[in-house]
Amino acid sequence: MAAPPVQPVPTPAAANGDAFRLGFVGAGNLAESIARGVAASGVLPASAIRTAPHRRAERGAAFASIGAQLYDSNAQVVDDSDVVVISVKPQIVKQVLLELKPLLTEEKLLVSIAAGIKMKDLQDGQRRVMPNTPSAVGQAASVMCLGEKATQKDENRVRSLFGAIGKVWTAEEKYFDAVTGLSGSGPAYIFLAIEALADGGVAAGLPRDLALGLASQTVLGAATMVNETGKHPGQLKDQVTSPAGTTITGIRELEKGAFRGTLINAVVAAANRCKELS
Amino acid sequence: MAAPPVQPVPTPAAANGDSFRVGFIGAGNLAESIARGVAASGVLPASAIRTAPHRRAERGTAFASIGAQLFDSNAQVADDSDVVVISVKPQIVKQVLLELKPLLTEEKLLVSIAAGIKMKDLQDWSGQQRIIRVMPNTPSAVGQAASVMCLGEKATQKDENRVRSLFGAIGKVWTAEEKYFDAVTGLSGSGPAYIFLAIEALADGGVAAGLPRDLALGLASQTVLGAATMVNETGKHPGQLKDQVTSPAGTTITGIRELEKGAFRGTLINAVVAAANRCKELS
Numbered sequence: 001m002a003a004p005p006v007q008p009v010p011t012p013a014a015a016n017g018d019a020f021r022l023g024f025v026g027a028g029n030l031a032e033s034i035a036r037g038v039a040a041s042g043v044l045p046a047s048a049i050r051t052a053p054h055r056r057a058e059r060g061a062a063f064a065s066i067g068a069q070l071y072d073s074n075a076q077v078v079d080d081s082d083v084v085v086i087s088v089k090p091q092i093v094k095q096v097l098l099e100l101k102p103l104l105t106e107e108k109l110l111v112s113i114a115a116g117i118k119m120k121d122l123q124d125g126q127r128r129v130m131p132n133t134p135s136a137v138g139q140a141a142s143v144m145c146l147g148e149k150a151t152q153k154d155e156n157r158v159r160s161l162f163g164a165i166g167k168v169w170t171a172e173e174k175y176f177d178a179v180t181g182l183s184g185s186g187p188a189y190i191f192l193a194i195e196a197l198a199d200g201g202v203a204a205g206l207p208r209d210l211a212l213g214l215a216s217q218t219v220l221g222a223a224t225m226v227n228e229t230g231k232h233p234g235q236l237k238d239q240v241t242s243p244a245g246t247t248i249t250g251i252r253e254l255e256k257g258a259f260r261g262t263l264i265n266a267v268v269a270a271a272n273r274c275k276e277l278s
Numbered sequence: 279m280a281a282p283p284v285q286p287v288p289t290p291a292a293a294n295g296d297s298f299r300v301g302f303i304g305a306g307n308l309a310e311s312i313a314r315g316v317a318a319s320g321v322l323p324a325s326a327i328r329t330a331p332h333r334r335a336e337r338g339t340a341f342a343s344i345g346a347q348l349f350d351s352n353a354q355v356a357d358d359s360d361v362v363v364i365s366v367k368p369q370i371v372k373q374v375l376l377e378l379k380p381l382l383t384e385e386k387l388l389v390s391i392a393a394g395i396k397m398k399d400l401q402d403w404s405g406q407q408r409i410i411r412v413m414p415n416t417p418s419a420v421g422q423a424a425s426v427m428c429l430g431e432k433a434t435q436k437d438e439n440r441v442r443s444l445f446g447a448i449g450k451v452w453t454a455e456e457k458y459f460d461a462v463t464g465l466s467g468s469g470p471a472y473i474f475l476a477i478e479a480l481a482d483g484g485v486a487a488g489l490p491r492d493l494a495l496g497l498a499s500q501t502v503l504g505a506a507t508m509v510n511e512t513g514k515h516p517g518q519l520k521d522q523v524t525s526p527a528g529t530t531i532t533g534i535r536e537l538e539k540g541a542f543r544g545t546l547i548n549a550v551v552a553a554a555n556r557c558k559e560l561s
Contacts, residue, residue, distance in 0.1 A: 132501065132504065133504070133508065133522075133523050134504025134505060134507055134508050136508065136512075137508050138507075139503055139507045139508075140500075140504060143497070167500045169493055169496060169497065171489075171490075174488075175489055175490075175493070178487035178488045178489045179484075179489070180529050181483070182480060182483060182484040182487070182489070182497050182501065183497040183500070183501045184530070185532075185533045186480060186497075186533075187501060187505035187508065187523060188519075188523050188530045189480070189505075189534070189537060189542075190502050190506065191505060191508075191516040191517070191519045191520040191523075192537055192543055193476060193542070193546060194505075194506065194509050195516040195517055196543035196546035197465060197469060197472070199543070199546075199547050200464070200546055200548075200549065200551055201461055201462075201464075201465040201550055203550065203551050204464050204465070205457075205458060206454075206458055210454055210458070213452060214424050214426070214462065214465050214466040215469070216506050216509040216510050216516075217422070217450045218415065218417075218424050218469035218470060218473070219473050219505070219509075220417075220503065220507060220510060221415065221417025221420070221422035221423060221470060222416075222471075222472075222473035222502070223473065223477065223499050224421075224422040224503060225416065225417050225419065225420050225422075226499040227500065227503060229419075233474040233475070233477045233478040233481075233495075234474070236474045237475060237478075240416055240470060240474075241471060246463050246467060246468050246553040246554075246557045249468075249552050249556035250468045250471065250550065250553035250556075251472070251549070253548040253552045253553075254472060254475055254545055254546070254549050257540075257542075259476070259542065259545045259546070260475055260476075260478065260479035260482070261540070262537055262541075263476060263483055263542070264483040265483075265536040265539075266537050266540075266542075267480060267484055267487055267533065268486050268487050269533055269536045270530060270536075271488075271529070272532075273529045273532040273533075277528070
């Protein structure tokens with residue numbers, strides 16, 4: 001039931017001769033997550049990554065710790081990159097794009113991960129992608145926007161870049177608010193769930209360290225099962241709930257507490273907030 | 279804050295000179311998952327694995343395809359193994375142990391993965407104390423188990439290391455006292471089902487917000503996988519990770535607020551506690 005993400009196996013750049021320089025305009029947390037994931041995956045050497053942290057020393061330190069090169073200005077970053085990822089705050093997006101326009105020649109591919117930039121703000125050939133924080137550990141859920149004018153080569157480059165740090169889907173722009181509410185904000189919901197599972201373990205008598213370790217590994221394993229078996233989560237749940245057993249007892253508590261409804265509410269509320277902000 | 283599971287990277291037996299023969303009594307799915315993981319990771323050569331599929335041809339085929347050796351009887355398997363894994367259904371563990379008792383000498387390590395069968399019973403039925411009891415969980419099937427072991431009185435450090443390398447081939451491994459096993463069942467045993475519900479609900483939320491179902495479900499499971507990977511790999515407290523991704527008046531904190539309204543965390547705590555209590559009742 002899970003849609004297989006359309007994604008080629010990423011080839012290390014050296015292997016296919018397509019080594020490129022990757023620049024980040026806007027050195028924020030999501031940009032750092034992507035940079036970290038890209039360097040760790042080996043798709044590019046860390047030295048191929050560049051950004052301009054401006055006066056924010058801790059952002060510079062974060063990127064430097066990955067092995068990226070630091071420049072003084074966005075213009076320098078763009079000039080010295082083949083693929084440019086734009087990730088600045090919505091308030092300054094327009095200004096930044098205007099400033100950089102002369103440097104964004106046709107040879108360069110611009111990929112926007114900025115919340116405030118829509119396809120209509122981008123030029124021909126530029127792509128919009130919504131990745132998420134687990135980029136940092138190579139398990140992003142990224143959605144690429146279908147655009148009229150991007151070439152197949154551009155699409156392949158974006159796909160291989162984001163495919164190196166997780167899974168990639170393609171979808172129409174109209175879905176991006178909902179995507180933000182789900183995969184954009186979703187990791188935080190799961191951080192809460194892991195904390196709560198650990199608390200439950202402690203409540204049931206486990207030492208904290210053991211409870212937290214089991215909690216995160218249990219969540220990882222369950223998600224891996226959904227990903228890899230391709231079975232409906234409801235079917236997987238059926239398969240592990242033996243009659244009058246421990247698991248169905250736990251499930252019953254979740255149903256009592258409207259666990260599923262609450263998660264639905266969170267996704268919808270976050271998607272609506274995204275729409276408000278745009 | 280996440281405790282790194284105390285687990286060395288499984289080393290190929292040849293590399294550290296500890297090559298041993300592992301036999302599975304009961305050629306079921308969990309045994310197969312472990313065997314597959316062990317062979318694929320190189321912890322042991324496949325030929326060091328043995329089992330007796332009895333008359334169930336497809337089980338024999340499954341194990342043979344891994345490269346394991348097939349025998350005709352459990353007795354032969356036990357005889358030709360250094361580590362004997364009891365992987366039959368809980369209801370027949372007693373009968374199997376009584377039958378194999380003469381062969382289960384102190385030179386062999388007995389490992390039980392039978393749910394709910396306590397160390398004391400394992401010792402009584404096998405006449406042995408060199409035993410390790412392991413509680414794995416369902417994601418063994420995809421190599422991402424959360425397994426907890428407890429040690430019998432005569433299990434040695436080398437025994438613990440061997441079991442760690444076997445179960446490390448299919449996920450993460452912890453050692454804990456048996457008194458924690460009911461709670462472990464409520465958390466890592468039953469926990470995957472809670473997350474199956476969560477993934478379904480996230481997908482439903484995506485659909486409610488306008489996404490096509492396939493995209494919503496794919497994003498839901500990958501998002502959960504990514505978040506758990508972050509907790510595992512960064513070693514940061516999940517609350518700290520949540521802080522780092524909730525920008526002021528942003529989309530994420532808006533979602534979090536709904537979860538708090540709905541007592542999301544409290545409900546999960548209830549589920550773990552209720553399942554642990556049910557496990558205690560059943561034992």
